[in-house]
Amino acid sequence: MEPFAGFGLIAILIVGGVAGWLAGLIVRGYGFGIIGNVIVGIIGAFIGAWLLSKLGIFVGSGWIGAIVGATIGAIVLLLIIGLFRRV
Numbered sequence: 593m594e595p596f597a598g599f600g601l602i603a604i605l606i607v608g609g610v611a612g613w614l615a616g617l618i619v620r621g622y623g624f625g626i627i628g629n630v631i632v633g634i635i636g637a638f639i640g641a642w643l644l645s646k647l648g649i650f651v652g653s654g655w656i657g658a659i660v661g662a663t664i665g666a667i668v669l670l671l672i673i674g675l676f677r678r679v
Contacts, residue, residue, distance in 0.1 A: 595641040595661060607655070608633030611662030618663075619670040632666050640665025 599607065612629030615636060624632060640661040644651060651660045 595637040595658065599658065603655075604634065605630055607658045607662055608637065610659050611636055611666045614659075614663045615666035615670050619667055619674070632669055633662050636664070636666025636669045637662035638665065639668055643668065 608630040609626065610633065612624070612631070612633030615632060616624070616629060637658065640663070643665060644661055651657045651664075
């Protein structure tokens, strides 16, 4: 499953930014600014696509599906980052 199949560069940046921002709100205290949120969201999209496919979960297609999957992956990424920050 390709997380950004059919998306252009601008769409990828928008989805990444929204997902990173939402994940930062859900996992409080882990905001990284606009650029950081976009990066967390894009990396989170790949983590989310991998994790959800392994669990057999389909979140949908299009913008909403991409944002939901990327947000789930970004939350996982922020929780992992939080583990290393506390050490």
